[in-house]
Amino acid sequence: MIGFSQDSASGWIRSYEIDQLKPQIESAHELLHSGKGPGSAFTGWMKLPDSLDIHELERIHRAADRIRAQSDILIVIGIGGSYLGARAAIDMLTPTFSDLLPREKRSAPHIVFAGNHLSADYLYDLLETIKGQRISVNVISKSGTTTEPAIAFRILKQWMEEQYGREEAQRRIYVTTDKSRGALRKLAVQEQYETFVVPDDVGGRYSVLTPVGLLPIAVAGIDIDAMLDGARDGMHHWQNPDPDDNPCYRYAACRNVLLRKGYQIEVMVQYEPSMQYLTEWWKQLFGESEGKDGRGLFPAGVANTTDLHSMGQYIQDGQRILFETVLSVEESKHTIVVPADDDNGDGLNYLAERSLHEINEKAARGTILAHVAGGVPNLRLTVPERTPYWFGQLVCFFELACAISGYLLAVNPFDQPGVEAYKDNMYALLGKPGYEQKKAELEALLAERDS
Amino acid sequence: MIGFSQDSASGWIRSYEIDQLKPQIESAHELLHSGKGPGSAFTGWMKLPDSLDIHELERIHRAADRIRAQSDILIVIGIGGSYLGARAAIDMLTPTFSDLLPREKRSAPHIVFAGNHLSADYLYDLLETIKGQRISVNVISKSGTTTEPAIAFRILKQWMEEQYGREEAQRRIYVTTDKSRGALRKLAVQEQYETFVVPDDVGGRYSVLTPVGLLPIAVAGIDIDAMLDGARDGMHHWQNPDPDDNPCYRYAACRNVLLRKGYQIEVMVQYEPSMQYLTEWWKQLFGESEGKDGRGLFPAGVANTTDLHSMGQYIQDGQRILFETVLSVEESKHTIVVPADDDNGDGLNYLAERSLHEINEKAARGTILAHVAGGVPNLRLTVPERTPYWFGQLVCFFELACAISGYLLAVNPFDQPGVEAYKDNMYALLGKPGYEQKKAELEALLAERDS
Numbered sequence: 001m002i003g004f005s006q007d008s009a010s011g012w013i014r015s016y017e018i019d020q021l022k023p024q025i026e027s028a029h030e031l032l033h034s035g036k037g038p039g040s041a042f043t044g045w046m047k048l049p050d051s052l053d054i055h056e057l058e059r060i061h062r063a064a065d066r067i068r069a070q071s072d073i074l075i076v077i078g079i080g081g082s083y084l085g086a087r088a089a090i091d092m093l094t095p096t097f098s099d100l101l102p103r104e105k106r107s108a109p110h111i112v113f114a115g116n117h118l119s120a121d122y123l124y125d126l127l128e129t130i131k132g133q134r135i136s137v138n139v140i141s142k143s144g145t146t147t148e149p150a151i152a153f154r155i156l157k158q159w160m161e162e163q164y165g166r167e168e169a170q171r172r173i174y175v176t177t178d179k180s181r182g183a184l185r186k187l188a189v190q191e192q193y194e195t196f197v198v199p200d201d202v203g204g205r206y207s208v209l210t211p212v213g214l215l216p217i218a219v220a221g222i223d224i225d226a227m228l229d230g231a232r233d234g235m236h237h238w239q240n241p242d243p244d245d246n247p248c249y250r251y252a253a254c255r256n257v258l259l260r261k262g263y264q265i266e267v268m269v270q271y272e273p274s275m276q277y278l279t280e281w282w283k284q285l286f287g288e289s290e291g292k293d294g295r296g297l298f299p300a301g302v303a304n305t306t307d308l309h310s311m312g313q314y315i316q317d318g319q320r321i322l323f324e325t326v327l328s329v330e331e332s333k334h335t336i337v338v339p340a341d342d343d344n345g346d347g348l349n350y351l352a353e354r355s356l357h358e359i360n361e362k363a364a365r366g367t368i369l370a371h372v373a374g375g376v377p378n379l380r381l382t383v384p385e386r387t388p389y390w391f392g393q394l395v396c397f398f399e400l401a402c403a404i405s406g407y408l409l410a411v412n413p414f415d416q417p418g419v420e421a422y423k424d425n426m427y428a429l430l431g432k433p434g435y436e437q438k439k440a441e442l443e444a445l446l447a448e449r450d451s
Numbered sequence: 452m453i454g455f456s457q458d459s460a461s462g463w464i465r466s467y468e469i470d471q472l473k474p475q476i477e478s479a480h481e482l483l484h485s486g487k488g489p490g491s492a493f494t495g496w497m498k499l500p501d502s503l504d505i506h507e508l509e510r511i512h513r514a515a516d517r518i519r520a521q522s523d524i525l526i527v528i529g530i531g532g533s534y535l536g537a538r539a540a541i542d543m544l545t546p547t548f549s550d551l552l553p554r555e556k557r558s559a560p561h562i563v564f565a566g567n568h569l570s571a572d573y574l575y576d577l578l579e580t581i582k583g584q585r586i587s588v589n590v591i592s593k594s595g596t597t598t599e600p601a602i603a604f605r606i607l608k609q610w611m612e613e614q615y616g617r618e619e620a621q622r623r624i625y626v627t628t629d630k631s632r633g634a635l636r637k638l639a640v641q642e643q644y645e646t647f648v649v650p651d652d653v654g655g656r657y658s659v660l661t662p663v664g665l666l667p668i669a670v671a672g673i674d675i676d677a678m679l680d681g682a683r684d685g686m687h688h689w690q691n692p693d694p695d696d697n698p699c700y701r702y703a704a705c706r707n708v709l710l711r712k713g714y715q716i717e718v719m720v721q722y723e724p725s726m727q728y729l730t731e732w733w734k735q736l737f738g739e740s741e742g743k744d745g746r747g748l749f750p751a752g753v754a755n756t757t758d759l760h761s762m763g764q765y766i767q768d769g770q771r772i773l774f775e776t777v778l779s780v781e782e783s784k785h786t787i788v789v790p791a792d793d794d795n796g797d798g799l800n801y802l803a804e805r806s807l808h809e810i811n812e813k814a815a816r817g818t819i820l821a822h823v824a825g826g827v828p829n830l831r832l833t834v835p836e837r838t839p840y841w842f843g844q845l846v847c848f849f850e851l852a853c854a855i856s857g858y859l860l861a862v863n864p865f866d867q868p869g870v871e872a873y874k875d876n877m878y879a880l881l882g883k884p885g886y887e888q889k890k891a892e893l894e895a896l897l898a899e900r901d902s
Contacts, residue, residue, distance in 0.1 A: 007900040073551065080760025096576035099550050100524065100561050110551050116757040118811035119723050121837070124785035125547035147814075148756055150797040151789055151807065158790055183796040204760070264715065264772055265749060272570050284761035291765025298716060298765060298772065300751050305599055306567040308873050309531025309655070310735035314742025314749060316869030321715055321749065334575035338602055339609055345634040346601040350883050356602065359881060360569035363598075366876030369893055374872065386572070418767030421825065422759050425817030430810060432801050442820055449458040 004247035008378035017257045028407035029241035039414030044201030048209050049232035064218035072133040076216045077115035078140035079148045081204025085213040088281040090220045092274050108221040115152030140176040142198045144184025205285050223388045230392030252405035258323050265322035266297045289402050289413035316374045323377040330384050332357035455698035459829035468708045479858035480692035490865030495652030499660050500683035515669035523584040527667045528566035529591035530599045532655025536664040539732040541671045543725050559672040566603030591627040593649045595635025656736050674839045681843030703856035716773035717748040740853050740864035767825045774828040781835050783808035
């Protein structure tokens, strides 16, 4: 199972502090499992591995096989939770440089993301790149009207229909959307696209183990069944409300203790470059779940050891407002050994014949000691291997910890009211029908500021 | 020139607050230009565009041409400042998906980075990827003994000698190192590698416009002369110590005012995905320069609009401990227009025939208004275009602002004493000769924590 240790935060977290949180944790656990807490309409992710329709899962496998056979590039269109989970899994679980291999050596299409921002140049570059390539699209949007993915899809759909004709485009477009409502569902019915369901009771940032994440992940050739097994085992394992027996809840408790005593930033620390987007996924999960009502730890990430030569100085010796959570992978997939060198000009012969993974692990241990000595509490998570099973279990660990942590913080960990503010302003400034009043107000405000 | 505006922070920064800083800014300016401030031995970056040896620059061009002609992949080995600047420039200034194009459509080799961490799997994946490809290496290290790049270079050098024979490997290895001392210089002399100089008076994070950054950037096909022109023009332009007439110093002043009134995090906001690594470079520059003696703003970054669906909720409505600096690019390189659609099922026809870049800009304006209303001061930087010239000017802007800001904060913005702490612990735990005493101490400490 995933390991958790607070040994390197022992100077900051007393056992009686955890003890005093126990009734609150029990109450959070009760709220979550009874379905009576705030946001409980969006706790479907808890039942996910088991509630996933077996026929839908089977269709995902078949669609993934078809996409793999018919495509050089799969374009995944989605924003926020509709892309971060898939990207995290694909980056973590496929070989680092697979995009650089010639086609005959690759086992899966390139997977690129679009519709997650509004950059004209990015979309232009994408359109240039797909010329002469065999393309499929997986568009992921609950409503079908979110501006970023809707624009990208409108453009790519027209491109595909011109390129392939309507009928062939229909075979190359896969839609993940609401089960019955919304613009994208309607279009999918009309065009007979193959569709997958975004469940009603799962919010975007908790959706990686629904078809939202599973289809692109399966296209990448990753074993999604093992991933679901990992999540299932985690969910069954972390049922005990006592943080002494539940590392997931203990992680939630520790970060709340540290927040309550003034630490404002949690830095997620990785030592595998392939796990950078897992950190991005984690930032969305915790930032969006807890960052509300003036509350919440600010989530940040570093990728070591490279960032020890960047943010490392700040962490060692800047303002003492942060703690770290170090996520270590116990076994590497491959063994690389430092070779001996007769000259030893670089002075590395003391490492000769030793494994790089061991050296990485020693760097992590040494860094924790240094940062603790510098006044930074360190929590530590360990995952046995970088595999689909453990990815699934990590997802479950963080989702459950986030829900409990949010309830400890007294926020609704399943809503995101603050995301609407920018959208409303953007709609108004763009002149969307119905926003005329707001447009006038905002333009007056802008004129005043610019004057 | 690069524009700066504090109009969206006017509720937080009073004009008299800037006025009161003026004597301090003048003193910081004087310290920097007189060479009498802390760390003044490392202010060579200020004279860089002009002090760069014309023959060295000519050699960079020729080496880049040779590398381009003889390589499918250039591996750049370096950590911290020895890779972030080049990566930022290459990501920002080359087409987004160029790695996905078949060889005949690419104008430059793939450029990948190594020796910036200790992941065994990353290096394994790299060794698998380069099989059968034509490789060149640019190894960048002042000393040649920094653990991460030294290990990667030892392994790749042996690989190349086996693959190509020693003589051909010599033609494929390019060394950027100290002008006369160190392990890498010694090796380069012995092996007759072509070498370039890391100047003595420029620290890693200020080194992108030295051969450290310029060689890999030139290999990517980017106009490094235009880049140097941009930096030169910036440096000549921002000479006035009065922040009323110097946007670079005004940026430094504003962030110090906000820090002094309790804001602890500066979030760099981009709207172009290709500029994500510029943010990483900026994080190193400011984090490592200011994060010391218990001081400094914690630098973080978001890539919008995608992160509006991730960190956006926190920024809008979490703890009020942060401000934003929004870096906007005024003109896109390419024009993408939202096409009309007869059905209008996605409701986007109000945007039909409008440019995506304009929509992106409106999203940025709307977001600033939303975040200001949510209690987040917003500073704004504008750069006319995403070109080498403006990249160079941005580098100069941030480096100069960082130096002045650091002096306003009363730190040495040119050292990084905190980076040594992890290195020493790592050496000790790995059993490096000379660290026996420290090894015993640390292992006792670890045994105690783990018990």
